[in-house]
Amino acid sequence: MKEAFNNLPYIKWFSTKMVINLKRVYYMKILSYVILAFCFLKFYFIDSFLEYTQGSTTFSVSNQEVVKLPIPEIIVCFNPLLKPSSIEQYGIRTLDSLTSHSFNLSNWSLLQKLALLDNEDFELSLSKNRSKVPFEALVISTIRHGLCHLITHNLEVPTKDGQAELALKFNKSLEEGDLPKEVKVWISPKGAWHGIIVDDWPYIDQVRFDIPVKESFDQIWTVKMSQTDLQYRNGVSNFTECIEEYINTEVNCPVKCFPLHFNFLASLPPCHYINESNCMFDALIKDRGGRYRCLKLKNSIQYKADFQFTYELEAKNETGIQLLMYFDRLTKNVQRERLVITTADFIGSAGGSLGLFLGFSCFTFLSGFLDRFLSCLVSKRI
Numbered sequence: 001m002k003e004a005f006n007n008l009p010y011i012k013w014f015s016t017k018m019v020i021n022l023k024r025v026y027y028m029k030i031l032s033y034v035i036l037a038f039c040f041l042k043f044y045f046i047d048s049f050l051e052y053t054q055g056s057t058t059f060s061v062s063n064q065e066v067v068k069l070p071i072p073e074i075i076v077c078f079n080p081l082l083k084p085s086s087i088e089q090y091g092i093r094t095l096d097s098l099t100s101h102s103f104n105l106s107n108w109s110l111l112q113k114l115a116l117l118d119n120e121d122f123e124l125s126l127s128k129n130r131s132k133v134p135f136e137a138l139v140i141s142t143i144r145h146g147l148c149h150l151i152t153h154n155l156e157v158p159t160k161d162g163q164a165e166l167a168l169k170f171n172k173s174l175e176e177g178d179l180p181k182e183v184k185v186w187i188s189p190k191g192a193w194h195g196i197i198v199d200d201w202p203y204i205d206q207v208r209f210d211i212p213v214k215e216s217f218d219q220i221w222t223v224k225m226s227q228t229d230l231q232y233r234n235g236v237s238n239f240t241e242c243i244e245e246y247i248n249t250e251v252n253c254p255v256k257c258f259p260l261h262f263n264f265l266a267s268l269p270p271c272h273y274i275n276e277s278n279c280m281f282d283a284l285i286k287d288r289g290g291r292y293r294c295l296k297l298k299n300s301i302q303y304k305a306d307f308q309f310t311y312e313l314e315a316k317n318e319t320g321i322q323l324l325m326y327f328d329r330l331t332k333n334v335q336r337e338r339l340v341i342t343t344a345d346f347i348g349s350a351g352g353s354l355g356l357f358l359g360f361s362c363f364t365f366l367s368g369f370l371d372r373f374l375s376c377l378v379s380k381r382i
C-alpha cells in the first residue's frame with residue numbers, strides 16, 4: 001500500500017500524459033477527416049454534382065442491322081433564281097425587289113411567276129427499281145435560293161439491292177435562255193427540311209451538291225448514302241406544329257400571314273402589305289429563338305452521301321438529270337443522347353466515394369439511429 005502511495009505522482013503524471021496523447025490523436029483524426037472531406041469535395045463531388053445538376057449530356061452510338069431504309073426527301077433549287085424572260089417582263093431582278101413592286105399581286109404570287117415551276121417548266125418523276133412510285137412536290141420559298149421544290153414521299157428500299165431513281169426533265173416549251181445553269185440538290189431527312197428556308201441547320205449537317213446543267217444531255221448521277229438515327233432527350237415532334245404554336249402564342253403582329261417565306265403554313269394567308277410582311281419577317285426570320293427551338297426534332301436522321309457523276313446521254317431537244325440513290329451498307333447507326341451522370345450513377349458514385357474517403361455507410365448510420373431511437377423508447381417506458 002505504501003509502495004502504491006509512493007507511485008501516485010507517477011500515476012497522475014502518466015494519466016495526464018495519456019489524456020494529452022488521446023486529445024492529440026483525437027485532433028489528428030479530426031484533421032485527417034477534414035483533409036479527406038476537402039479532397040472528396042474538391043477532386044470529385046463538386047464536378048460530379050455540377051454535371052448532374054446541369055444535366056450534361058453525351059451521345060452513345062450503336063450499330064443495327066436493317067433490311068430496308070427510307071429514301072431521304074430531296075430539295076431541288078435552281079441557279080439563277082429567277083427566269084430571265086420573267087425578269088424582262090416584270091422588271092424585277094432580285095428577290096429583294098419583290099417587297100417594293102407596284103403590281104396588283106402578293107409577293108408570293110409574283111414570285112411564282114418569276115421562278116421555274118413543276119409541271120410548267122420541268123417534270124419530276126420518282127421510281128423504285130424502275131417502277132414509278134407516288135410522291136408530292138411542294139413549292140418552298142427560301143431566303144438565299146429562291147423558289148425551291150421539295151420531293152416528299154414514303155419510299156423505302158431494301159439495303160441489299162434496293163435503288164431509287166429521281167428524274168428531272170426540263171420541258172421543251174421552256175423559253176430560250178430560261179434553262180438554268182445548275183441545279184442545287186439537298187438530301188434531307190423526312191420532316192427535317194425546314195432549315196432550307198434560311199439556311200439554318202443547327203442540329204444536322206446539310207448534304208448538298210450542285211449539278212451543272214448541260215443542254216441537250218441527260219446526266220446520270222449516283223448517290224451512295226449511309227444513315228444515322230439521331231435521338232435527342234428533348235425536342236419537338238413536328239416543326240410545322242411547333243412554329244404555328246409559336247406564331248399563335250408569341251408573335252404579336254396585328255395580321256398573321258406568311259411574308260413570302262414559310263408559305264407551307266396552310267393556316268396563314270400571304271402578306272399583302274409591306275408593314276404586315278415586315279412584322280412577320282422580323283418574328284420568323286430575324287428573331288431566331290422560336291425558329292431554332294422548332295428546328296430541334298426529338299427524332300431525326302443524319303445522312304452522309306457520296307455523289308458521283310456516272311455518265312451522260314446525248315438527247316436532242318431534251319435536257320435532264322437523274323439521281324440513282326442507294327445505301328452503301330446493310331446497317332445503320334443509332335446515336336442516342338443521354339445524361340453524363342444519371343441519378344442512379346450519381347448516388348452510386350457519390351456513395352462509393354464517401355465510403356472510400358470518409359468511411360460513410362448508410363447501414364451504419366441507420367443502425368446507430370435506430371439503436372438510439374429504440375433506447376429512448378425503452379427508457380421512457382421504464
